[in-house]
Amino acid sequence: MNARTKPSFLLYGANGYTARLIIDLACSVGLTPVLAGRSATRLKPLADATGLSYRVADLQDAAALDALLVDTPVVLHCAGPFSKTAAPMQQACLRTGTHYLDITGEIDVFEYGMTLHNEALRQNVMLMSGVGFDVVPTDCLARYLHDQLPDATHLQLAFANDGGSLSHGTAQTALEGIGGGGKVRTRGRIVTVPNAHKTITVDFGDGSPRPCMSIPWGDVSTAGHTTGIPNVETFIGSSGGQIRLAKLGNYLGWLLRSKAVQSFLQKRVTKTVTGPDVSTRQRARVHVWGKVWNAQGKTAEARLHGPEGYTLTALTALSITQKVLDGDWKAGYQTPAGCYGADLILEIDGVTREYVR
Known part of the structure; x- marks a missing residue:
């Protein structure tokens, strides 16, 4: 990945283990995540420690989620369990025209994303789950x-x-x-x-x-x-x-x-x-x-x-996030290799x- 500054992306679930790895790596390659989650009490210390901005919204508050995403090009969603968290974030992305990525490996989440394909096409939005080690x-x-x-x-x-x-x-x-x-x-x-x-x-x-x-x-x-x-x-x-x-x-x-x-x-x-x-x-x-x-x-x-696996998740998630920020994406529900080909993984050191x- 090129170490040059990119437009911000939203990292939801920023306090999680994998998200912390993503934050460290993102900052080292010139990407600037905006930290997000449902608890200001937990986000503020992390923001202070990293020098990054943060935003707060509960996944059950549709209006707050829409406000969170209104100026965001892409969300990298890291808040599990995704069986409970993916759907509200995906729906918010469709409402606001925001590209959606997550690091799930849950079959039901992939299957649900496929049902949103036509709506994502209409909104000119890409929905891609599994941008980490899964899958x-x-x-x-x-x-x-x-x-x-x-x-x-x-x-x-x-x-x-x-x-x-x-x-x-x-x-x-x-x-x-x-x-x-x-x-x-x-x-x-x-x-x-x-x-x-x-x-x-x-x-x-x-x-x-x-x-x-x-x-x-x-x-x-x-x-x-x-x-x-x-x-x-x-x-x-x-x-x-x-x-x-x-x-x-x-x-x-x-x-x-x-x-x-x-x-x-x-x-x-x-x-x-x-x-x-x-x-x-x-x-x-x-x-x-x-x-x-x-x-x-x-x-x-x-x-x-x-x-x-966790290191690989951080690397592949940020590689795909950068591609989306560069304009390399396809509308609709996509899988990683379906969109970017078999050699996507070989781009990782x-x-x-x-x-x-």
Whole structure:
């Protein structure tokens, strides 16, 4: 990214873990975010520490949101859980003609955004969810594999974030979906399946193939949109214990979704989960693997390697924000690789891609 001053963008949810990474990186490359959220008490100390301006608006106050966005070219929305926060911000963006970006990986949020496509076209606004680790690298790998095998009917994607840990916001979002089962795309439709309903062994290129269990990753939605491939499964590198625990959730889903258990777990997250520190982020790496095949059994397989997931999220989110500020955008609902192509991820320092076979 070029280190020159750009028009301001709005960073909503500025107090979150990932947003703080975005603020630090934005300032270093000449982008000037306006900090935003619902609490002046929390925003002011951050604004004072960074020398940035701030604005306050509650997502449930439509008039306040419209006033917040009236002179804003693009919002980078980082306030989770996005299942609760994305819709009001997207609607405000449509009302005010503001481009919308977020860092979600939640399937339902992607699917909801697709329903707004025609309205976004009418308002000449771009809506793009998943501009972070969810789902830029996986979406780009899906697009790359589809480009190699355009008649592919099946896609599998897997990732492993070596040495990393969860942020508070990511953990909160994960808790919301706990006990809800998995998701896959089958014959073009997203369907619910049991947790960890399938396991595969993946060689991420480090010489140590590892087990991966199926999870409801955002590409179940976005990869279908980006590539048109009708059958999509997504996986995460896992230990045997993690796989057994996930499968246990198939029998305890009713308990894990109860208000009492959710409240207890949310309080534990608030007390104990803070996100990886600087040394962990510098040390950790993310690995992505993908495979496609067609009706005749022909296959294509590739891998990506890059910075740790939260670092990668900050880098890709700001890369796309800068593109929008430069006028490089398309109206309507868009996916990252659908709009910017398979090589978008290669614009990020430290990312490599290899075609396996």
